[in-house]
Amino acid sequence: MSDALLQVEHLSIGFSQYFKGTKKRVIHPISDLNVEIREGEIVAVVGSSGSGKSLLAHAVLGILPGNAVCGGNIAYRGEPLTEERKARLRGREISFIPQSVNYLDPLMRVGKQVRIGLGADAPSVQQALFQRYGLKASDGRLFPYELSGGMLRRVLFATSVREGVRLVIADEPTPGIHPEALAEILKQLKQLASEGAGVMLITHDLMSALEIADRVAVIEEGRTVEISEAAAFEGAGRQLRTEFTRRLWRALPDNDFDLELQGKEEVRIAADRRKSGLLLSKGALDF
Amino acid sequence: MAKSIAIRLVRVATLLIGLSILTFSLIHLSPMDPVNAYIGGDTSASPEQIEKFKQYWGVDKSPVEQYLSWAGSLLQGNFGTSLLYRSPVLDIIQSRFLTSLALMGAAWLLSGGIGYSLGVIAAVHRGKLIDRIIKWYSYTLVSTPIFWMGLILLIVFAVWLKWFPVGLAVPAGVLESEVRFIDRVHHFALPALTLSILGVANVAMHTREKMIDILNSEYIVFAKARGESKWQIFKNHGFRNSILPAISLQFAYFGELFGGSMLAEQVFAYPGLGSTLTTAGLKGDLPLMVGIILVSSLFVFAGNLIADILNKVVDPRMKGAV
Ligand SMILES: Nc1ncnc2c1ncn2[C@@H]1O[C@H](COP(=O)(O)OP(=O)(O)OP(=O)(O)O)[C@@H](O)[C@H]1O
Numbered sequence: 001m002s003d004a005l006l007q008v009e010h011l012s013i014g015f016s017q018y019f020k021g022t023k024k025r026v027i028h029p030i031s032d033l034n035v036e037i038r039e040g041e042i043v044a045v046v047g048s049s050g051s052g053k054s055l056l057a058h059a060v061l062g063i064l065p066g067n068a069v070c071g072g073n074i075a076y077r078g079e080p081l082t083e084e085r086k087a088r089l090r091g092r093e094i095s096f097i098p099q100s101v102n103y104l105d106p107l108m109r110v111g112k113q114v115r116i117g118l119g120a121d122a123p124s125v126q127q128a129l130f131q132r133y134g135l136k137a138s139d140g141r142l143f144p145y146e147l148s149g150g151m152l153r154r155v156l157f158a159t160s161v162r163e164g165v166r167l168v169i170a171d172e173p174t175p176g177i178h179p180e181a182l183a184e185i186l187k188q189l190k191q192l193a194s195e196g197a198g199v200m201l202i203t204h205d206l207m208s209a210l211e212i213a214d215r216v217a218v219i220e221e222g223r224t225v226e227i228s229e230a231a232a233f234e235g236a237g238r239q240l241r242t243e244f245t246r247r248l249w250r251a252l253p254d255n256d257f258d259l260e261l262q263g264k265e266e267v268r269i270a271a272d273r274r275k276s277g278l279l280l281s282k283g284a285l286d287f
Numbered sequence: 288m289a290k291s292i293a294i295r296l297v298r299v300a301t302l303l304i305g306l307s308i309l310t311f312s313l314i315h316l317s318p319m320d321p322v323n324a325y326i327g328g329d330t331s332a333s334p335e336q337i338e339k340f341k342q343y344w345g346v347d348k349s350p351v352e353q354y355l356s357w358a359g360s361l362l363q364g365n366f367g368t369s370l371l372y373r374s375p376v377l378d379i380i381q382s383r384f385l386t387s388l389a390l391m392g393a394a395w396l397l398s399g400g401i402g403y404s405l406g407v408i409a410a411v412h413r414g415k416l417i418d419r420i421i422k423w424y425s426y427t428l429v430s431t432p433i434f435w436m437g438l439i440l441l442i443v444f445a446v447w448l449k450w451f452p453v454g455l456a457v458p459a460g461v462l463e464s465e466v467r468f469i470d471r472v473h474h475f476a477l478p479a480l481t482l483s484i485l486g487v488a489n490v491a492m493h494t495r496e497k498m499i500d501i502l503n504s505e506y507i508v509f510a511k512a513r514g515e516s517k518w519q520i521f522k523n524h525g526f527r528n529s530i531l532p533a534i535s536l537q538f539a540y541f542g543e544l545f546g547g548s549m550l551a552e553q554v555f556a557y558p559g560l561g562s563t564l565t566t567a568g569l570k571g572d573l574p575l576m577v578g579i580i581l582v583s584s585l586f587v588f589a590g591n592l593i594a595d596i597l598n599k600v601v602d603p604r605m606k607g608a609v
Pocket residue numbers: 015027029030047048049050051052053054055056065099
């Protein structure tokens with residue numbers, strides 16, 4: 001599609017490794033990934049642990065390790081996303097919220113980490129960002145080890161908000177976060193999208209992803225299994241295209257109902273699941 | 288913090304006591320009798336001087352009493368009189384220490400700076416030719432004896448090329464007051480170079496390892512994802528995370544530095560603390576030897592203390608952990 005912000009087609013990723021000391025082999029954790037994100041759209045990328053979600057994000061950003069070999073096409077705003085272009089765009093038009101708080105420099109005060117790349121008015125922008133994410137101004141003087149996990153997540157968010165960002169890639173921004181903060185983070189992502197950015201929301205948590213996502217890409221073992229509108233995840237999942245996704249959907253604790261259930265009952269369940277925001281556990285995905 | 292320093296001070300006090308007992312026992316056991324060594328071959332010593340000297344060592348008393356009286360005078364700052372130089376040991380140590388300090392200080396800074404830079408360059412170009420050269424250079428150096436290195440430099444730069452004097456700290460036959468700064472630099476360049484060339488390897492290899500770890504860390508991946516350039520990544524994260532371990536390693540290196548300077552000073556006949564210790568040892572100048580041993584162990588201890596403090600206290604993550 002021509003109005004796509006980001007288009008990933010047949011992405012494959014291999015790693016060349018040495019084993020038994022000298023022999024070289026290539027492993028292929030990613031074989032065929034397809035994702036497309038339009039402006040102002042939130043696409044949830046859902047898959048079990050090890051399915052290749054983070055690798056997808058890293059490939060788009062051009063931050064895969066040196067021994068990685070990529071195949072397929074990635075286009076950004078209609079043009080191929082070459083390594084040089086990635087280097088130019090990341091941190092400017094494409095921003096990244098990493099999966100773990102270990103991505104923060106342990107020896108740099110968090111305020112300074114947020115100020116990196118902000119330019120002349122960095123201090124005031126950083127203050128504003130801290131306010132936006134519910135961090136105290138004095139927190140800026142702390143080192144990562146002095147902040148709680150939830151606070152660090154918010155710091156990571158603050159590093160990703162930049163003037164001119166068109167694509168936000170958030171790699172599991174929600175694990176281990178209490179429900180209130182979770183709602184807040186989803187709201188923030190929604191806000192980024194409403195400001196016109198495309199958002200790739202990588203998550204285990206299908207339930208909360210569905211609260212804000214426009215579309216959902218399901219990936220398993222390095223392949224895109226299905227891409228569906230978020231609206232298709234309702235009831236017994238009859239609008240879902242693949243059996244895999246249907247089972248994934250029905251495996252959620254709240255959807256543990258008889259297929260024959262119809263009508264009112266379905267509405268009630270749909271309402272329930274919105275309230276609960278349960279995590280999609282690894283077990284639920286490993287059939 | 289204060290507590291941890293107090294603990295370390297207690298430790299050094301016990302170390303010095305142990306060291307003094309050890310030195311004393313060695314002296315006591317060695318066939319080198321201090322009184323004989325003092326008088327030996329020296330007919331100018333007057334009976335009073337000998338008497339004073341016997342009193343200082345307390346030769347007539349039991350070994351324990353001897354040690355106590357000797358240690359007592361050490362505590363009062365009385366390190367005795369050098370047999371060779373006929374002046375108070377502390378004065379000699381002071382002047383020689385300053386000479387050595389210039390040498391060791393220059394070598395310390397040079398080897399630290401060059402070693403750190405080489406380590407960073409090697410890590411950034413890991414596996415490439417430049418990395419292999421730096422690694423080869425460092426491994427070759429760590430297995431090179433310092434006196435051998437000193438001799439090579441001496442032969443090439445002093446004997447063949449005649450760029451530098453063959454030895455000493457100042458030109459021979461020139462009055463102390465007339466020695467120019469440039470003369471001193473000229474004289475200590477070769478020994479300092481010898482010391483630094485060998486000191487580089489340690490820091491370089493350590494920094495290389497550390498830097499490779501850092502470059503593989505998630506925070507560097509994230510820095511890259513945020514659009515930081517290679518230089519920014521080094522400036523913002525690489526330097527910050529690697530400089531402290533490098534500096535503390537360099538402080539912990541004081542011991543080897545001192546040992547190295549002893550040999551280098553010997554090769555270049557450079558009258559620093561190290562060569563003085565060798566002379567004192569060979570000539571049986573016990574008071575001077577003991578003085579230098581104690582002072583140099585304090586020096587090495589200070590280096591280790593600073594390294595510890597840097598490691599445990601300056602690193603913000605260690606706050607309150609000590
Ligand atoms: N540097 C690497 N070298 C070799 N294999 C790798 C490397 N990085 C990831 N993999 C493999 O690729 C697969 C996908 O990894 P990825 O990190 O993308 O999973 P994920 O979907 O993000 O999982 P999680 O939900 O646990 O974060 C895994 O099987 C992993 O072992």
